[in-house]
Amino acid sequence: MSRPDAGSSDAARLSAVEGLLECWLGLDPGTIGSAAIQRAVRIRMTALEIDGLEAYVDVAERDRAERDRLVEEVVVPESWFFRDRQVFDFVRGFATTVAALPGRGPLRILSAPCAGGEEPYSVAMALLEAGLGPARFIIDAVDVSRKALGRAERGVYSANAFRNADHSFRDRWFCGEDGGFVIDTAVRQCVRFHWGNIVDRGFAEGLGGPAAAYDVIFCRNLLIYLTAEARDRVEKNVGRLLAADGLLVVGAAEPPTLQGRWIPAADSSIFALKRGPQGGGPLAVPKAAATATGRPRPGPTPLTGAMELASASIVEATAGPATGHLPLDEVVRQAGGLANDQRFVEALTCCQQHLSQFGPSAEVFFLMGMIQQSAGDADQAEGCFHKTLYLDPDHEDALLALALSASRRGDAATASRFRQAAARASARKAAS
Ligand SMILES: C[S@@+](CC[C@H](N)C(=O)[O-])C[C@H]1O[C@@H](n2cnc3c(N)ncnc32)[C@H](O)[C@@H]1O
Incomplete structure (x- = not known):
């Protein structure tokens, strides 16, 4: 592949690939980033x-x-x-209540996208532990990645899949084998995996049940990466597949991406939604959310402040178990130095090189957002913060930066939702 700066014809061809990905998957090239797409094309x-x-x-x-x-x-x-433990506690409570209704058939749950099976297997473990036998529920799990589905069906996981502080479930439902953890057959048998593209019009039609069959649909940590048109298609599919009184579970940062046909399923819930009244207004904000953090966050930040904020966030993340051994500190040092000298393009190139080499990273996207903000490109900055949230929906600083961007363009409702999401992320962190 020619160098990215080799000329406008290459740029046009790359944008043709971006167009294909947008058309096939609904992925927003502005959110996923040309660097990631370029890297994928180069590999192929x-x-x-x-x-x-x-x-x-x-x-x-x-x-x-x-x-x-x-x-x-x-x-x-x-x-x-x-992932987000309280989601599973909430769904377990909902499921046991519905399952106890007289004459109730098996509960139907859809996890889409399901990645390597971590989410649907977590649901299965939660329900089995709540005393629901395997005949009382059916879990369908769908993803567009055949590799991820293959991993899900194998059911063998590395320590990376156990990032929660509470590992007690691992002792109950997994056995260690050759450095991996193999999921118990009793859990595996509760989940049926299927290939599917959630933006396709007939998505999940062939899965056997009638329309509006699912009592709970998990659709987490994907919407934020899709174009508005693709999100609309996903919402239509979910609307068709979800029972009238069913539950839609989204990622903590995702309710603001929905079109307002949903309301929180409980006062304290931002992630579990139900259908709102026909033609209802914008997504209602849960009452408990009124206590936003109020923490001052990144205002029209002088560059040094922006870099300090990025560095603080990166230091915090490096200490966690999920970030591996990426040399993030080196990116921060180099990109920060360049940006402080107002060499924004070079600073961003430095970040992009890191992404090409090591793959997507929430912290690098966040750093890029701060650089774009300092360079005065609010749209690009927002795109980077959305990418950050795609990888780490609880990234408080990215949520607050998006709240700030929204309030700058006069969108008080969206700003308030992002602030509330940040408050919840902060509360979750404090509780864990
Ligand atoms: C970040 S994972 C989210 C997995 C899980 N829901 C969670 O929150 O942990 C995103 C997944 O979306 C899948 N995906 C991306 N575009 C998709 C599409 N159009 N249809 C179905 N799955 C898609 C990817 O393959 C990936 O496994």
């Missing part, structure tokens, strides 16, 4: 031994198998067991 071109970008675009357009391989390089099947 190397594998196919194709030199020219034009030739690659031609193959990707014609060959469905190649399309799927490119998709595998672009998606981020990042997940872990009991």
